[in-house]
Amino acid sequence: MRGSSRVTSGTAVALNLRSDRDRLGPVATIPAIEALVKRHVPLLRAKRAIEAMLDDGTVFVEVPRVEDMQTLAGELRAAGVAARPSIVRGAAGGQADAVDVAALRQRLAMTQEQFARVFRIALPVVRNWEQGRNKPDGVATVMLRMIEAHPKEVEALLWSG
Amino acid sequence: MWQREQIGFRLREELCAGDIVTLEVLTPAGTIVMMGEPEDVGRMLVVCEVHSHSEPSHEVGTANLGVIAQALMQRYEYDEIVIKGARRESGLRAGQFARDIRYRRRAEPAV
Numbered sequence: 573m574r575g576s577s578r579v580t581s582g583t584a585v586a587l588n589l590r591s592d593r594d595r596l597g598p599v600a601t602i603p604a605i606e607a608l609v610k611r612h613v614p615l616l617r618a619k620r621a622i623e624a625m626l627d628d629g630t631v632f633v634e635v636p637r638v639e640d641m642q643t644l645a646g647e648l649r650a651a652g653v654a655a656r657p658s659i660v661r662g663a664a665g666g667q668a669d670a671v672d673v674a675a676l677r678q679r680l681a682m683t684q685e686q687f688a689r690v691f692r693i694a695l696p697v698v699r700n701w702e703q704g705r706n707k708p709d710g711v712a713t714v715m716l717r718m719i720e721a722h723p724k725e726v727e728a729l730l731w732s733g
Numbered sequence: 734m735w736q737r738e739q740i741g742f743r744l745r746e747e748l749c750a751g752d753i754v755t756l757e758v759l760t761p762a763g764t765i766v767m768m769g770e771p772e773d774v775g776r777m778l779v780v781c782e783v784h785s786h787s788e789p790s791h792e793v794g795t796a797n798l799g800v801i802a803q804a805l806m807q808r809y810e811y812d813e814i815v816i817k818g819a820r821r822e823s824g825l826r827a828g829q830f831a832r833d834i835r836y837r838r839r840a841e842p843a844v
Contacts, residue, residue, distance in 0.1 A: 600786050601768075601784040601786065602748075602755070602766050602768050602784050602785070602786040603786060605748070605768070605784075606748065609747070609748065614750070615748065615749075615750040615751070615753050616750065616751050616752070616753060619753060619768070619782070619784075623782065
């Protein structure tokens with residue numbers, strides 16, 4: 573475990589991490605954190621992500637530089653963490669591609685107004701994304717990927733309590 | 734039970750940033766990696782959000798944990814260590830938070 577160096581090139585990946593004691597055993601938190609840090613997740617964010625996963629069973633984290641998904645998934649599995657890419661895109665060494673917000677909204681059969689209201693995003697923000705005046709930032713991109721993968725669950729989460 | 738002088742410490746610099754510090758604890762049974770968020774309160778060290786890992790996995794036991802704490806206080810000149818809210822990562826209560834653990838420095842036993 574000692575002396576691991578950071579990966580030098582790769583693709584940004586939004587990951588869903590899940591603890592699975594029954595299949596993978598207890599979570600080895602430090603190796604899991606180290607696997608994320610090696611791929612340029614800031615240490616504090618990596619630590620908090622793994623702690624949130626222990627609390628909630630699952631967490632989303634954006635990993636800036638993944639050289640090979642199988643290698644990362646293998647390292648995390650060895651640490652008791654199941655990893656599934658939310659979506660893998662982007663050029664080597666670069667940021668994740670922007671989500672096509674208009675296509676996502678149309679797939680969900682929503683108007684811009686409905687999409688903005690359901691997912692609690694300001695309507696002008698949605699319009700600016702769709703018309704290319706602005707791009708979603710990292711956090712917004714992760715949220716859009718979550719909407720893409722689990723629209724009903726995200727809606728339920730946003731409107732609960 | 735281990736002896737204080739059998740315990741060594743090495744900083745894992747690539748896993749230290751901001752408030753987070755990661756130490757390798759070198760013991761007769763192997764290396765234990767400990768990661769936490771320490772804060773100095775006078776000569777007391779308070780460590781929050783602690784995680785530990787050993788490879789291969791081995792049982793440390795409460796007595797040996799006390800030896801590690803004494804060696805740490807001696808090496809880094811603290812009178813007291815408080816470990817707050819460490820999460821159990823194995824055993825029957827895995828995933829649950831342990832109560833705070835407090836160690837006070839004792840004089841080195843006479844040889």
